Amino acid sequence: MMRALILGGTADASLLAAEIARAGLDAVYSYGGRTRAPADQPLPARIGGFGGVSGLADYIRREAITRVIDATHPFAAEMSRNAIEACTQTGTPLLALERAPWTAISGDSWIEVADVSAAVAALPEAPANVFLAIGRQHIAPFASKPQHVYTLRFVDPPEAPLPFAADVIVSRGPFTFDGELEMMRAREISWIVARNSGGDGARAKIDAARMLGLPVVMISRPELPERRRVESVTEVMQWLGHSTRLGA
Ligand code: 3Y8
Ligand code: NAP
Numbered sequence: 302m303m304r305a306l307i308l309g310g311t312a313d314a315s316l317l318a319a320e321i322a323r324a325g326l327d328a329v330y331s332y333g334g335r336t337r338a339p340a341d342q343p344l345p346a347r348i349g350g351f352g353g354v355s356g357l358a359d360y361i362r363r364e365a366i367t368r369v370i371d372a373t374h375p376f377a378a379e380m381s382r383n384a385i386e387a388c389t390q391t392g393t394p395l396l397a398l399e400r401a402p403w404t405a406i407s408g409d410s411w412i413e414v415a416d417v418s419a420a421v422a423a424l425p426e427a428p429a430n431v432f433l434a435i436g437r438q439h440i441a442p443f444a445s446k447p448q449h450v451y452t453l454r455f456v457d458p459p460e461a462p463l464p465f466a467a468d469v470i471v472s473r474g475p476f477t478f479d480g481e482l483e484m485m486r487a488r489e490i491s492w493i494v495a496r497n498s499g500g501d502g503a504r505a506k507i508d509a510a511r512m513l514g515l516p517v518v519m520i521s522r523p524e525l526p527e528r529r530r531v532e533s534v535t536e537v538m539q540w541l542g543h544s545t546r547l548g549a
Contacts (some may be wrong), residue, residue, distance in 0.1 A: 305368040305541060306331060306361065308380055309342070312475060312502040313398055314372035318342045324543050329364065333373075333380065336456045336473070346532050357387035363509045370537055371528070372398040378498055378523040385528050397530035400499035402517050403521060408511045411519045420494050423518045424449065425455035432485065433467075433493045434506055435520065440464065452488055481509035494518045 305321065305328040307314055316331070321328045322343035330342040334349040351357040361369070371384045381397070388395035405411045412423045417439045417476070426432060428448045437455045444465040451467035453487055458471050470484070484490075485506075493510050497519055510517045531537060 302437070303367050303541065304365055305329075305370060305478045306364070306366045307344070308369065308371045308373045308377075308384055309346075310335070310339070310377065311372060311374050312500060313400060313534070314460060315340060315342065317370065317372055317398060317537055318344050320534050320538055321541070324538065326541060329366075333377070351383075354386045354390070355415060357383055359391050361391045367391060368541060369393055369395045369397055371395060372537075373481040375399060375498060375522045376404070378525060381525050381528075382539065383525055395528060396537060397528050398532070398534070398537050399530045401534055402499045402502060403507060403519075405519075405548070406511075408514075409507070410516045411512070412505045412516060413519050413521055415521055417520065420518045420520050421445055424494075429491045432488070432490045432491050432506070434493060434495045440467075449451045449492075452484075452490065458476070475509045478505045478508050481510060485509055485513055485515070490515065492516055492518065497522055498518045502538060503513060 303326065305326065307328055307330045308317065309315070309317060309330050310332055318330050328344050330344045330346040332339045332346060332348045339348065351360050360366070369384055369388050371381055373380045384395055414420045414423050417435070419443045424446055428450070430452070431449045432452045433443060434454055437459065440453060441464045443451065447465050451465065451469045452470065454472060455469040456473045459469055493506060493515055495506060501546055507517060531540070
């Protein structure tokens with residue numbers, strides 16, 4: 302009896318959940334519990350960690366999960382690694398729904414870096430208006446360049462004091478091109494730091510930066526072990542043995 306676990310938390314995972322619910326397949330949607338009020342899903346949902354690889358393996362056995370779809374974000378590397386390990390241990394088929402990274406096109410001025418500390422190093426010494434569009438969890442290293450005027454964007458209002466003076470925009474996206482242009486102009490943003498999330502939910506800032514001719518410090522995705530991956534909900538549905546009605 303097919304029962305799928307969706308490791309979610311992204312716009313793509315929400316699209317998959319809608320398709321699975323429409324098909325009437327037995328599935329459960331999993332959030333990591335990072336935000337206060339995650340979006341509702343049309344499937345039974347669970348929130349919070351499993352307790353590492355062993356916790357996930359136990360969950361798979363206890364809940365009689367027969368398929369796992371990793372539809373987490375490309376930067377949710379620990380969750381993705383745990384899923385590979387737990388599915389190997391339990392012999393459960395695993396498929397990743399992962400959008401392709403953004404690639405620079407003419408007009409883009411990207412500085413590609415490997416991680417957050419390299420992103421800090423890439424910023425200029427001279428004071429600038431810097432938009433950090435990398436969420437809440439990884440901003441502390443920017444405290445080493447306090448000369449900049451920082452704008453941050455979080456899903457939820459900050460609970461703890463920030464590691465440096467900054468203005469916080471609270472918004473969960475997806476974001477629009479016009480909205481990003483307007484925000485960057487109003488704040489006279491001169492530098493942007495982003496992660497190569499891919500997908501459409503966050504690419505508006507990249508398009509706006511190109512329009513404004515602004516440099517983008519682009520943090521590359523973490524390396525992940527080999528795993529089967531697709532880029533579309535349709536391919537996931539086919540893998541689940543349920544081809545969606547074409548054009549539906
Ligand atoms: C909890 C689920 C939807 C989902 C929206 C997508 C689009 C907006 C792009 C910017 C970049 C960032 C951040 C971002 C994007 C979508 C999508 C995507 C980036 C929600 C969600 C959860 C999270 C967790 C949150 C992280 C944070 C990262 C903000 C829900 C809204 C910056 C990633 O406060 C925190 O602790 C937030 C943590 C992980 C990265 C970080 O380290 O701070 N996402 N984002 C998921 C869970 O609990 O399992 O609350 O409903 C999902 C979305 N985030 O339905 O349209 O690409 O899917 N999310 C990044 O790209 O760098 C925003 O501001 O431009
Ligand atoms: P992470 O660092 O890869 O994972 C850390 C731990 O959080 C995992 O080991 C697991 O805990 C728990 N976890 C993460 N995602 C989970 C999920 N979907 N269901 C159950 N437990 C989960 O994860 P992250 O980067 O903080 O991302 C957390 C969530 O936010 C994910 O759902 C991801 O899709 C979403 N998200 C992340 C980003 C981003 O930039 N990272 C962007 C958009 C959305 P245990 O080890 O205890 O099981």
